[in-house]
Amino acid sequence: MHTIRHDWITTPITADILRGALDLEHTAHGVLPHRLPARARAQCADGQLAMAETQPSGVRLVFRTRATAVELDTLPTKRVYVGAPPRPDGVYDLLVDGRPAGRASVTGGNILTVDMATGTAENRPGPTGTLRFTGLPDGVKDVEIWLPHNETTELVALRTDAPVEPAPDRGRKVWLHHGSSISHGSDAASPTTTWPALAASRGGVELINLGLGGSALLDPFTARAIRDTPADLISLKIGINLVNTDLMRLRAFTPAVHGFLDTIREGHPTAPLLVVSPILCPIHEDTPGPGALDLAALSTGRLRFRATGDPAERASGKLTLGVIRDELARIVEQRADEDPNLHYLDGRDLYGQADFAELPLPDRLHPDAATHRRIGERFAELAFTAGGPFTDRSA
Template sequence: MERTERGVLPHRLPGWARKQFPDAHLAVIEAQPSGVRLAFRTRATSVELDTLPTKTVYEGVPAAPDGVYDLLVDGRRTGGASAPGGNVQTIDMATQCAVTHPGPAGTVRFTGLPAGVKDVEIWLPPGEITELIALRTDAPVEAVPDHGRRVWLHHGSSISHGSNVESPTATWPALAAARGGVELINLGLGGNALLDPFTARAMRDTPADLISLKIGINLVNTDLMRLRAFSAAVHGFLDTMREGHPTTPLLVVSPILCPLQEDTPGPLVPDFDGPRMRFRALGDPSDRSGGRLTLNVIRDELSRITAQRAADDPNLHYLDGRSLYGEADLAELPLPDGLHPDTAGHRRIGENFAERAFAAGGPFALGAD
């Protein structure tokens, strides 16, 4: 929590890691509070939250609707609201240059909460930097007691972060966490699941009962490294996490199906030729022989690495991302921009992950470790 002139700003990576960020884009993504929520116990029937959001607009792309704050009462979503006003940050996707225009703070109001003592959560919008200024209620608040739920620490790309979802509890990790009865820490970092060492060290130092790592798509669409570097980087990331979590169940998840880059290397660029932004890959499929990464190359290598390491690490597991979203899912629930699922797609991925990870026989099932 960073103290600001007006309140506090939640971060999803620690201050020492933020000093190592290689670009301004990651600083924006890290401060977007996917999975972050306020939690308290109260008899209040009215709650107000003053915030200063920073809303992101991409040059040449229609502005997205204002982010939604979800209200949960005793674990059930009972409403959603948006904060008016706020700063507006305009990003040129070609250059990643950003310009911020300041705006006023706004208030999110929830009324008509049920009477009596209850646990309240306010989930913050995953795509808006959110400075918290004040919380007002019509009855005292106190800390929520420890319910004994296991903590699930997850790292992934923009799909894990929550691109294209309608509300913060509709991201697939939030949905899977609810089904699995666990507390979520979401390190989904849009465009930045890149095996960065500072992310591995932050995960190493974060207390967790369950860990998952969903990697691949960002490494392909940024064309960041070749197979030789990728293999060593995966080993290094896993080694670092095992320093802090030597026996914690750790699930490595490969990319979901994405026809754009199944066999075509990156980089991926936005394509504005049409009513909405889509993406296209610039790589040549014939370059795979030179070590260029594609989603199928990454799946094969992640499967090989985890099988090799699992011989000495029985708590390491692998899950093919196409079991979360594959050919049948694509036919039923297409990717609107060719890259990201919509809210229905997130729901499908969350349901499939919960079934494969948290259900009996899965690596995150109670008693599995």
């Protein structure tokens, strides 16, 4: 059993050494980072949203220290899907002065067993685990520990062999991004290699990732959370969840998008605001939802999704990715005269037909690690380089 050295310094985990979270909940074990504020959480009892917003995509501990050894006690909640291959443990990424310096996982934790065929879930409590990074370079440095993007993580204790202080503000712009499980990180290899984290690194900005798996549904409370969060740059990736949940028809979709944008503009009237339509997803390009688990594939141990709607239902207002792209482009164009800082990006410029031929979606819905890298590089090039919507156009 690991014993705590007597010379360890324990530092309280507080908001001043945590970035990317909008709220910190004090629990029986420590603190639980949330990516939606308490008021938003109180307005929706959906279990999928509750799981997604407590998975700390983009959330990281950031501090300055001389320490050469760091320990972090956490209580993860690991997911097991009945009939599907085991999921790997969540990954923690260590950065020292902005450069990758280590990667590790925590064993133990709670086990959430999900039966996707029946929609039921069962939680079994488990023990706290310890993450350990040693051999860090001597001298003052900025340390970042990025929490697993896809594993709910309660933070129990932070220990170091030298004092810790909050890292100074580097004066970088804050980019807030909202989207679906693809933005959340889906099957990326680690928290710093989700496509938004990669794009933020290339763009030299501080990331707040409000990618919420299964939950980018134009919820008014999400718009208010974005409105009330300080940010210099904002992007919204809208579409896939609205199709695969079959949540609304075109009649509701258009005013919902306008309302979402109106709410954000109340708090960020002139910030560059980029609306991104869905990346290519062949099963839903012209076929409405709802999306469903492919039970035949699951019986052979493979996780795959399928579209269950009828393309003819588009005539009655059912949404497909093609319908959503056309409407988002039209909405942005309509608002452009009164909102010159509103921009549109076709998601197929991030991942399109040629990319699908080379890097198909393994489960027909989510990109893999290599595709996350490609999408992140493409987004950085289109948004953050000269002439992009996130560059200074006054220069």
